[in-house]
Every structure is written in structure tokens, then in C-alpha cells.
Amino acid sequence: MKLVIEKDVKAMSENAMYILLGAMLQDKRVNISLTSGRTPRQLYEMMIPLVKDQKKFKDIEYYLFDENPFIDEQYGTNWAEMKEMFFEPAHIDETHIHRITLDNWIDYDWQIRQAGGLDVMIIGLGHDGHFCGNCPRCTQFDSYTYCMEYKDKLAVNPTYGERPRQPYTITMGAKSLMRVQHLVMIVNGKEKAEIFKRFIEEPVNEEVPATILKLHPNFTVICDDEAASLLSIEDESRL
Structure with missing residues (x-):
């Protein structure tokens, strides 16, 4: 694992x-596979003018890695957020976007392998150490892409809040990410x-699921000074 500490979110995003x-x-x-959420917002703001309508990027294929689909709909909040943050303003053709659904999750890893695998994710x-949709105490470390009922995730993570219209959660598991x-x-x-x-200090454990990713052979972690503020010099020099 390579740790890169930048002075602020702008430098991290760059x-x-x-x-x-x-x-x-x-x-x-x-x-490639991109994440939704608050953290990458500035990254996408920087990328959009460089990618939009550029012929050299027109054939890039984008893969979503998790979703909580709404009842009677194939897609959920992750797809909606990625459209708003990046896909629509960057003019990404929807034929180049691959979404994970209740219909295709079983074959999703196979489809990616047939396409040559993910180059970068x-x-x-x-906030609690989860990665993708892999949450504390319910992460399947030995799984590729999997689907679970949201109520099972909520049972061991009660602070998540109920999602009555989104009964299932689908995500790439640790084994899927190890192939990136x-x-x-x-x-x-x-x-x-x-x-x-x-995440930096603890061994692999289910309370901080992202610790499993430290086993990845080509893993880069980029943070800003604020996120790294509790790390000791020993932590930084060890990586």
C-alpha cells in the first residue's frame, strides 16, 4: 500500500x-469504476472540462460498483448521484455506463472479466470504515459481487436508518476489488x-471492513492533512 498525504482536498483530488x-x-x-459521495465531488469538478466531448475519451467504459435499487426500479441513489455529479455534466454516453442491478449482479464480475477487467477504481x-457497500459486521470478505437484504445490514448497523423503498443492497465484494x-x-x-x-493501524477485521483492502497488490491511498492528522510519524514511515 502506498500512502500519499496532500495538504488539502484540492491537491488530493488533483x-x-x-x-x-x-x-x-x-x-x-x-x-474504470468511480465512487459517489461527498469526497470525490471536487475531483469530478476538475475532470469534467478535461473529459467532456473529448474524442480521446469517448470509448472509456464506466462501471458502478454498488447500488440500493428502489422498489419497482432497476436503479437507486448511487446511479442518480453519479449522473448528477459526473456522467451528465461530462456528457458520458449512457451506452458506456454499466450499472449493477438485481438482474445482473450474479454475472457482473464475469462481465467485467470478459471486458478485460477494471483498470482503475x-x-x-x-465514516465507520466501510468500503463500497461493505459495512461493519456484515461484510463478506470471501465474496465477489453479492446481494443482501438491507434489513440484515440495518440489524447490525442501526445508525444507518431505514430504507423501506430500498430493500436490497448490492455491492462488489473484497474479491472483486482485489482483481482491479x-x-x-x-x-x-x-x-x-x-x-x-x-484503517491504517488495525489488522484486517470486520469492524473496519476497509482494512481488507490493505492486502491489495497495487493500492494507493490519497488523503489530506486533516484526515491524516491523527497518524503518527511511525504510521507514515511504516507504509
Whole structure:
């Protein structure tokens, strides 16, 4: 694992953007996976004018890695947020966006492998140490993409709040992420400092599911000074 500490969220976002653009400029089919949420918002703001209507990026394929679909609908909040933050303003053709659904999740990993695998994935670190849809005490470390009832996740994470219109949660598991060629995590803000310290210092455990990702052979973690504020010099030098 490589740890990169930047001074602020702008520098962190720039670093992640250079990794993405470098992968996207390869002379082959390029498959990438992007995260929704608060953390990548500035990253996408920087990328949009560089990607929008650019022929050299027109054949990039985008894969969503988790979803909580609404009842009687194929898609959920993740798809809606990614459309708003990046896909629509960057003029990404929907034929190049691959969504995870209740109908295709069983074959999702196979479809990605048939397409050459994911070149790069950007993920965040959840406030409680979750990654993608893999949450404390209910993460299946030995799984590829899987589906579970939301009530089972809520039973062990009661602070999540009920989602009566979204009864299922679908996510790529740890094994799916281990297949990504370059896995990149971005973390920022004081509010993430404590969980980030736990992620760095603790061994693999179900209370902080993201710890499993430290086993990935090509894993880059980019954070800002605030997120790294509780790390000791020993922590930083060990990585």
C-alpha cells in the first residue's frame, strides 16, 4: 500500500485525477469504476472540462460498483448521484455506463472479466470504515459481487436508518476489488481522521471492513492533512 498525504482536498483530488487520466489515455479499451459521495465531488469538478466531448475519451467504459435499487426500479441513489455529479455534466454516453442491478449482479464480475477487467477504481472510506457497500459486521470478505437484504445490514448497523423503498443492497465484494489493476482510495476531512487512523493501524477485521483492502497488490491511498492528522510519524514511515 502506498500512502500519499496532500495538504488539502484540492491537491488530493488533483493527484487522483492524474491517476485516472493516465489510465484513461491507454491505447486500449479502458474500464474504470468511480465512487459517489461527498469526497470525490471536487475531483469530478476538475475532470469534467478535461473529459467532456473529448474524442480521446469517448470509448472509456464506466462501471458502478454498488447500488440500493428502489422498489419497482432497476436503479437507486448511487446511479442518480453519479449522473448528477459526473456522467451528465461530462456528457458520458449512457451506452458506456454499466450499472449493477438485481438482474445482473450474479454475472457482473464475469462481465467485467470478459471486458478485460477494471483498470482503475476510485473508492472512498466510509465514516465507520466501510468500503463500497461493505459495512461493519456484515461484510463478506470471501465474496465477489453479492446481494443482501438491507434489513440484515440495518440489524447490525442501526445508525444507518431505514430504507423501506430500498430493500436490497448490492455491492462488489473484497474479491472483486482485489482483481482491479489499480485500486485508489481518497479520504479527506477531520471527521474521517479517527476512522482513517484505525484503517491504517488495525489488522484486517470486520469492524473496519476497509482494512481488507490493505492486502491489495497495487493500492494507493490519497488523503489530506486533516484526515491524516491523527497518524503518527511511525504510521507514515511504516507504509
